[in-house]
Amino acid sequence: MNKTINQKAWFFVIPVFVLVAFNAIIPLMTVVNYAFQETFGNNVFMWEGTRWFKQIMLSERFHASLGRQFLFTFIILFIQIPLGIAIALTMPKEGIGVPICLVLMSMPLLIPWNVVGAMWNIFALPDIGFLGYSLNALGFDYNFTQQIGDAWFTTILMDVWHWTSLVVLLSYAGLQSIQPAYYQAAEIDGASRWAVFTKIELPKMKKVLTIAILLRFMDSFMIYTEPFVLTGGGPGNATAFLSIDLVKMALGQFDLGPAAAMSLIYFFIVLLVCWVFYTLMMRNEGNQ
Amino acid sequence: MSLELKNVEKKIGLDTHIYPTNLKLEKNTINILLGSTLSGKTTLMQIMAGLDKPTNGEIWFNEKNVTGMKVQKRNVSMVYQQFINYPNFTVYDNIASPLKITGVSSDEIKQKVGKVAELLKLSGMLNKKPNELSGGQQQRTALARALVKDSDLILLDEPLANLDFKLREELREELPKLFEDRDCIVVYATTEPSEALLLGGNTATLLEGKVIQYGKTLDVYNKPNSLVSAQVFSDPPMNITKIKKSGENCSFLDNSVNWKTKINIKDGEYKVGIRPHNITTYKEGNNSLEIKGKVLISELSGSESLIHFTRGNLNWVSLSNGVFQKDVGDEMNLYMNADEFIYFDENERLVING
Numbered sequence: 001m002n003k004t005i006n007q008k009a010w011f012f013v014i015p016v017f018v019l020v021a022f023n024a025i026i027p028l029m030t031v032v033n034y035a036f037q038e039t040f041g042n043n044v045f046m047w048e049g050t051r052w053f054k055q056i057m058l059s060e061r062f063h064a065s066l067g068r069q070f071l072f073t074f075i076i077l078f079i080q081i082p083l084g085i086a087i088a089l090t091m092p093k094e095g096i097g098v099p100i101c102l103v104l105m106s107m108p109l110l111i112p113w114n115v116v117g118a119m120w121n122i123f124a125l126p127d128i129g130f131l132g133y134s135l136n137a138l139g140f141d142y143n144f145t146q147q148i149g150d151a152w153f154t155t156i157l158m159d160v161w162h163w164t165s166l167v168v169l170l171s172y173a174g175l176q177s178i179q180p181a182y183y184q185a186a187e188i189d190g191a192s193r194w195a196v197f198t199k200i201e202l203p204k205m206k207k208v209l210t211i212a213i214l215l216r217f218m219d220s221f222m223i224y225t226e227p228f229v230l231t232g233g234g235p236g237n238a239t240a241f242l243s244i245d246l247v248k249m250a251l252g253q254f255d256l257g258p259a260a261a262m263s264l265i266y267f268f269i270v271l272l273v274c275w276v277f278y279t280l281m282m283r284n285e286g287n288q
Numbered sequence: 289m290s291l292e293l294k295n296v297e298k299k300i301g302l303d304t305h306i307y308p309t310n311l312k313l314e315k316n317t318i319n320i321l322l323g324s325t326l327s328g329k330t331t332l333m334q335i336m337a338g339l340d341k342p343t344n345g346e347i348w349f350n351e352k353n354v355t356g357m358k359v360q361k362r363n364v365s366m367v368y369q370q371f372i373n374y375p376n377f378t379v380y381d382n383i384a385s386p387l388k389i390t391g392v393s394s395d396e397i398k399q400k401v402g403k404v405a406e407l408l409k410l411s412g413m414l415n416k417k418p419n420e421l422s423g424g425q426q427q428r429t430a431l432a433r434a435l436v437k438d439s440d441l442i443l444l445d446e447p448l449a450n451l452d453f454k455l456r457e458e459l460r461e462e463l464p465k466l467f468e469d470r471d472c473i474v475v476y477a478t479t480e481p482s483e484a485l486l487l488g489g490n491t492a493t494l495l496e497g498k499v500i501q502y503g504k505t506l507d508v509y510n511k512p513n514s515l516v517s518a519q520v521f522s523d524p525p526m527n528i529t530k531i532k533k534s535g536e537n538c539s540f541l542d543n544s545v546n547w548k549t550k551i552n553i554k555d556g557e558y559k560v561g562i563r564p565h566n567i568t569t570y571k572e573g574n575n576s577l578e579i580k581g582k583v584l585i586s587e588l589s590g591s592e593s594l595i596h597f598t599r600g601n602l603n604w605v606s607l608s609n610g611v612f613q614k615d616v617g618d619e620m621n622l623y624m625n626a627d628e629f630i631y632f633d634e635n636e637r638l639v640i641n642g
Contacts, residue, residue: 181368184339190360190389203375 034260052261062262064237065245066269072152072241073220076159080216081209083160084167089197091172102172105165117229120158124230144231148238151231155239158226163219167212174208175201210281214274221270242266289315289350291336291441291473296345298331298497305331307498308345313473313490318464320484320505321477323494323520329477332494333443336475338362349440364441365434369449371426373418373433379405380414383432390437404432407466424455435466442467444476448483460486481523485509493520515636518561524594524605527562538626542600545577547626553639561630567606567622569595576623581606586614597622 035052037045056062091101111119126132126143131154135142144150178201186196202209224243227233233240233248240248246266250259291313298306306328313319321329334340335347338359346355354362365386373382383401392400405411408428418426427447434442448456464487467474478484484491484505491509492502493516501508501517512518519526530541534555539546541557567579581597581604588594593612597604597620606622614620631639 179368179370179372181370181372184334185366185368185372187339188337188359188364188366189386199374199377 031260031263034256035264038257048257052257053265056258056262056265061245062265065240065242068238068240069221069242072156072223073217075156076163076220077213077216079156079160080164080167081213084164084212085171085205085209087164087168088171088175089201091168093176102169105168105172108162108165109169111162113225114229116158116162117226120154120161120226121230124154146235148235151235151239155227155230158230159220159223162226163216167216170208170212170215171205174205178204206281210278214278217277218270218274221273289440289471289473290348292348293336294346294348296332296335296342296347298328298335298340299343305497306335306342309499311492311499311502313475315473316471318467318474318476318487318489320487320489320491321475321494322479322481322484322491324479326496327494327520328497329494330445331497333366333445333475333477336441337364337366337443339366362441363437363439364443365437365439366443366445367427367430367434367447369446371418371423371430371450373426373429375418378415378417379410379421379429379432382418382429383410383414383436386433386437400436401432404436407435408432408462422455423451424459427451427459431466435470438471440472442472442474444474446477446479449479463487481509481521484521491521493517495520511638512561512630513638515559515561515632518630518632518638522561522563524564524607527564527567527604529560529562529602530557531560532557544599545579547575547577549626551631551640553631557634558639559632559634559636561632562624562628564594564605564607566628567604567624568608569593569606569610569612569620569622570608571623573625575627576625579622579624581620581622583614583616583618583620585616586612588613595620595622 033045036048036050038048039045087105092098108116121129123129124132124144126136126145132142132144141147142150144154182200182204183196186200191199222243223241224247227239227241228244228247231239233244237245243266246259246262249255249262293309293311295308295310296306297304297308309332321332323329331340335342338347338354338357338361341356346353348354349362373379374385377385380401383404384397387397387400401414402411405414408431410425410428410432413421413425418429421429427450431447434444448460451459460483474489476487476489488505490503491505493500493508493512495516500520501513508517509521512521515528531538532541532555533549533553536548536550537546538549579599581595581599584596584598584603586593586595588611591609591611593608593610595606595608595612595614597606633639
């Protein structure tokens with residue numbers, strides 16, 4: 001076969017290269033640049049080697065925010081994944097209920113992050129917010145702007161409200177793809193409802209659940225807007241998760257070098273956790 | 289042992305899925321439900337199994353009314369078109385699963401699973417998971433699950449439909465052997481007439497929720513009680529044409545074909561069904577009738593030629609042994625034998641065949 005040489009194909013590829021360069025590679029390389037240098041303005045840079053990385057890795061502030069971040073992510077995964085599956089299991093499988101449930105479920109997902117933060121801020125205010133006022137009226141001493149526990153409670157509740165639907169929708173899709181014959185076969189065997197769940201539904205949902213956990217891990221690990229609007233990281237630094245701390249360092253204190261080093265470490269943690277998790281989950285998958 | 293459906297009817301909303309049906313299936317038989325998709329095979333099977341309740345009518349098993357009895361108490365097993373196994377169990381655990389729930393001792397389980405696995409050629413892969421197996425092996429596992437407990441009723445819902453040609457042939461040959469020496473009733477649903485003929489046993493032809501005819505497979509094939517039953521049991525579709533008879537003389541209504549007959553039916557008009565393999569491109573025997581046709585499509589499959597042709601405004605199909613390549617639009621002669629015609633009256637009931 002003779003191939004005709006046609007360099008025009010490049011015209012179709014170049015826009016993608018340019019786009020990726022501008023929105024990914026160039027910003028990333030700028031960050032890498034900052035991470036290894038010190039600047040005092042006037043575009044003067046000095047080589048600092050791995051100093052910022054060492055500083056960040058040893059800093060207690062970073063350890064604290066990383067710890068808060070892992071705790072937060074762990075808690076919301078622990079709540080959202082089982083809750084999402086449970087809701088998906090109770091949703092109707094056919095009929096008019098299906099579109100109603102699906103639309104209701106997607107509502108929270110359609111609301112912009114900062115609006116969610118603002119909504120919950122007002123909702124939870126102890127003096128005028130419905131949630132805050134009600135809790136206090138019921139006798140709880142609730143004030144999310146003052147008390148650490150309340151701040152965490154509100155942030156977690158907000159995230160659960162905002163994102164559980166994503167897990168529900170993914171699990172529901174996984175459940176819907178199970179052929180009715182599986183349920184019949186289990187019925188013939190006389191399997192219990194619990195056995196049907198653990199032996200058929202969970203294994204069949206494994207792939208979508210892996211995706212759901214990965215998405216929820218990444219999103220919650222990089223969460224910024226909602227807690228920023230809700231608590232601003234407070235009281236004190238109680239809800240200053242990694243990204244909030246990072247922005248404080250980069251834009252508040254203008255410590256560009258350490259902030260850049262922290263961004264890269266942050267990035268690699270997300271990458272590493274996702275990779276390890278995905279590899280573990282897909283370890284025993286045959287070729288399907 | 290017998291399974292009897294008495295006036296079983298199934299309605300969902302205003303739709304009737306199964307019209308009142310009477311059927312008696314005897315012990316140690318393979319019973320084939322033959323019909324196209326949506327003819328009610330699956331619904332009928334689910335009613336037999338107890339997975340679904342009939343709207344009206346009763347199901348009797350061993351002279352006992354079991355209508356409404358739960359499927360777990362009925363000792364049935366079922367194999368589906370899709371390969372249904374527990375995804376994260378090994379083949380061994382999959383096959384053992386129906387036994388474990390009934391509380392059989394582990395030694396007995398081991399022995400029974402070993403035996404069934406050998407029968408289905410799965411011995412080498414007992415430690416694998418279903419998704420590591422080929423489609424054929426997955427379906428063998430599902431079959432083994434159905435056979436391992438000594439069910440009274442084994443239902444197979446198009447078990448070979450999702451397999452590719454070679455695996456299908458292979459498993460189909462083994463199937464009748466699997467059910468030999470088994471004290472049970474086997475019900476097998478299929479859309480393919482050839483499958484029914486290969487499996488033998490009894491066949492019920494179904495159309496749109498009605499059982500048209502039930503009897504020994506060969507009898508149903510050779511003596512369809514009606515045109516509809518003949519059509520269900522014919523693939524490629526049966527050719528139908530109108531003829532008239534007066535005395536010894538028979539002819540197509542357009543007088544294009546004439547022959548003498550000795551069959552003893554009264555004079556008048558009839559519909560005649562001719563199976564595609566009874567119309568050939570070559571003469572068979574001395575009293576072949578010749579018809580002319582114009583080729584629509586000709587298909588080759590293996591060593592057979594399927595030729596679709598038109599005569600007047602009717603489409604015909606012929607199936608000949610050997611490879612005959614014809615071009616679209618060719619005029620050609622085809623041959624058939626009046627002894628193989630099946631005669632139906634104006635109500636499309638069988639009058640006589642041959």
